[in-house]
Amino acid sequence: MKYLIAAALIASTAGSAFAQAAPVSGTVTKINEAQSKITLKHGPIVNLGMDGMTMVFTLAEPSMIEGLKVGDNVKFEADRVNGRLTVTKIDAAQ
Secondary structure (H helix, E strand, C coil), X not given: CHHHHHHHHHXXXXXXXXXXXXXXXEEEEEEEHHHCEEXXXXXXXXXXXXXXXXXXXXXXXXXXXXXXXXCCEEEEEEEEECCXXXXXXXXXXX
């Protein structure tokens, strides 16, 4: 029984390592400060199983908008938070 539990824990940990958010390149196409949302044209988001497209994301923190403007190239990470596609990290690309 111990071995079965240990194997299940290892398998679940290994699976979650692949689902971690990885930085994605994108371009800001719209900012909605009032609703803490941002529209990004982006490449594939592997951890969400998404192809590249343009879509609206909720921001994890309203302050993430500060310093960003439409047309900026960014690197960001996104995940599902409470069922919503959410940008969890975003920085201007260099």
